Every structure is written in C-alpha cells, then in structure tokens.
Amino acid sequence: MRTRLVSWLLRFYPKxxxxxxxxxxxxxxxxxxxxAAIVIDVAASGMWQRMRAIDASTAAGIGLMLVTIxxxxxxxxxxxxxxFSERIDLLQRPMRLELYVLVMAGLGFWTxxxxxxxxGRAAIRASIIASIPxxxxxxxxxxxxxxxxxxxxxxxxxxxxxxxxxAFYKGQQQIPGPAPLVMVLSPLLRLPGAWxxxxxxxxxxxxxADWRRRPISA
Amino acid sequence: MARKPSSGPxxxxxLLILSSLADxxxxxxxxxxxxxxxAGVTVGPGTLYNAITRLVEKELIAPIEGDxxxxxxxxxxxxxxxLDEQLQNMRRIASIGLRRLRLA
Numbered sequence: 001m002r003t004r005l006v007s008w009l010l011r012f013y014p015k016x017x018x019x020x021x022x023x024x025x026x027x028x029x030x031x032x033x034x035x036a037a038i039v040i041d042v043a044a045s046g047m048w049q050r051m052r053a054i055d056a057s058t059a060a061g062i063g064l065m066l067v068t069i070x071x072x073x074x075x076x077x078x079x080x081x082x083x084f085s086e087r088i089d090l091l092q093r094p095m096r097l098e099l100y101v102l103v104m105a106g107l108g109f110w111t112x113x114x115x116x117x118x119x120g121r122a123a124i125r126a127s128i129i130a131s132i133p134x135x136x137x138x139x140x141x142x143x144x145x146x147x148x149x150x151x152x153x154x155x156x157x158x159x160x161x162x163x164x165x166x167a168f169y170k171g172q173q174q175i176p177g178p179a180p181l182v183m184v185l186s187p188l189l190r191l192p193g194a195w196x197x198x199x200x201x202x203x204x205x206x207x208x209a210d211w212r213r214r215p216i217s218a
Numbered sequence: 219m220a221r222k223p224s225s226g227p228x229x230x231x232x233l234l235i236l237s238s239l240a241d242x243x244x245x246x247x248x249x250x251x252x253x254x255x256x257a258g259v260t261v262g263p264g265t266l267y268n269a270i271t272r273l274v275e276k277e278l279i280a281p282i283e284g285d286x287x288x289x290x291x292x293x294x295x296x297x298x299x300x301l302d303e304q305l306q307n308m309r310r311i312a313s314i315g316l317r318r319l320r321l322a
Contacts, residue, residue: 021267027287028247028263045264
C-alpha cells in the first residue's frame with residue numbers, strides 16, 4: 001500500500017527528473033511517516049517540476065488555448081453580437097488579432113535568441129495546441145451536440161431552439177458558416193500564419209542574439 | 219513541510235541546505251534531519267528535493283557516488299563562495315539592525 005502510494009506520488013514528477021532523483025526521494029518517503037502535509041508537499045513539488053520542464057512553445061500554446069477556451073465558453077454562454085470583435089477574431093480569424101500575432105512573433109524571438117534554429121516550428125506547435133478547443137467544437141458539431149447559428153452584422157444572437165449554440169459571426173464578406181470539418185481542420189489553416197510570424201520573431205531574435213554577442217570595440 | 223518560519227532568510231530551503239552541507243557531504247535524509255536540529259525547521263521531502271534540484275542546476279552543490287539509493291551531496295567551490303557571501307551579508311545586516319535597536 002505504502003509502496004503504491006509512493007510510486008503514485010512520484011508520477012507527479014517529469015520522467016527525466018524521476019530518472020535523476022526518483023530513487024532517492026522514494027527511499028526517503030518509504031521510511032518516513034506519510035501524513036497529509038507530506039503528500040501535499042511532494043505532489044505540489046512534482047507539479048512544480050513539471051511546470052519547470054515545459055518548453056516555451058508548449059507554455060505559449062497552453063496560454064493561448066486557455067484564452068480560446070474562455071472565448072468559446074463566453075460565445076456559447078453569452079453570445080453578444082458584434083460587441084466584442086476581439087473575441088470573434090480570436091475564434092475565427094486569429095491571425096488578424098494582435099495578441100495572437102504578438103505571441104507567435106514573441107515565441108519565435110524567445111526561442112531563436114536562445115539558440116533554437118526552428119522558431120517557425122515552435123510557433124506552429126504553439127498554434128496547434130491553441131487550436132485544440134476549436135477541434136473539440138468541430139467534433140461536438142459533428143456529433144450533433146453543438147449546433148451553430150450564423151449571424152450577420154446587426155443580427156440578434158438570441159437562439160430559438162434552446163440547445164447549445166455556437167454563434168458564428170459573418171463578416172462583411174458573406175463567407176459560409178463553419179462546417180464541422182472546417183473546424184476540425186482549423187489548426188492546419190492557421191499553420192502558415194503561425195510559421196510566418198514565428199519566423200519573423202525568430203529573425204529578430206537571432207539579430208538580437210548576434211548583437212549581444214558582438215565584440216566590444218575599445 | 220510541516221513547520222516553516224513565516225518569513226526571513228532562515229525560511230529559504232536553499233540556504234538551509236547549503237548551511238547543512240558546510241561541514242561535509244550528506245544525503246537527503248541526513249540534510250533534512252540536520253536542518254531540523256540546527257534551524258528548528260522541518261523541510262518537506264518535496265520541498266527539499268526541489269531545492270536540491272535548483273542547487274545542482276546552479277552548480278552550488280553536486281552529487282557524489284554513495285552506497286545505497288541515497289546519494290550524498292557536497293558543496294562545490296562555487297557553493298562555498300555563495301554561502302559565505304550570503305552569510306556575511308546576513309551578519310552585516312543583523313549587526314546593523316541590532317545596533318540600531320539598542321540605540322533606539
């Protein structure tokens with residue numbers, strides 16, 4: 001029972017950390033009384049180590065994913081027409097949104113200035129992670145759990161059938177509403193933009209790193 | 219984790235570990251017991267190994283080969299210098315604070 005609890009607690013830590021320190025920590029836990037305070041201490045420390053092990057592209061992707069989830073939830077729970085154009089852009093046209101572009105370019109800058117040769121790839125990874133909620137929405141649409149209403153400028157977002165509604169806001173161009181397949185494939189549609197802005201940030205990051213390393217003239 | 223000072227340098231696990239290793243190498247369990255004895259602080263195993271991880275990454279301590287599953291750790295030259303500097307700073311600040319208290 002105790003061995004199983006210790007082995008469960010060690011799973012909170014990343015694999016690389018366990019390979020280095022796991023045996024030591026386990027041997028300490030096996031001979032020490034395991035009260036609630038110790039269990040919480042070890043679990044919290046493990047989660048902290050996991051957070052430290054996350055690379056920049058995953059962290060940026062998770063951050064954008066949380067923002068996307070918040071926008072999706074607010075879209076479903078309280079569709080408010082065209083009042084919050086940033087929210088609409090985040091869900092439908094993220095590459096037009098300064099926040100998205102800044103995160104991609106910032107990530108490219110960060111990774112390239114630390115010697116990563118593939119800043120565009122890091123931005124693509126972040127963009128894919130950020131798009132996961134939209135894929136889930138597409139699957140829910142496919143399964144008939146989530147329906148959507150198409151709204152034109154000036155149209156009220158109030159629905160009539162009482163189901164879970166995803167409000168899709170048409171722009172000035174009369175583009176068709178999102179088919180489930182389009183939602184599921186939306187991460188792919190964002191890749192070129194993510195790569196482009198990640199690479200632009202990467203170029204700036206490399207330039208900055210070269211400038212930092214320049215020899216100081218007398 | 220049970221008992222920690224509420225604030226101040228004596229609550230810093232990294233400083234406590236460095237101080238514990240100042241008189242020779244110890245493994246995790248011995249470091250924890252030593253800290254309890256000289257500082258009256260109980261550092262939880264998770265907190266202890268988080269601090270050990272950071273200190274190894276900063277090259278202030280290093281593991282040495284030992285028998286059994288517990289590896290002993292020793293202070294590096296950089297760790298000795300860092301501990302000395304921190305303790306000197308603390309002593310300077312403490313002496314100034316105490317002197318001002320007596321004058322007040």
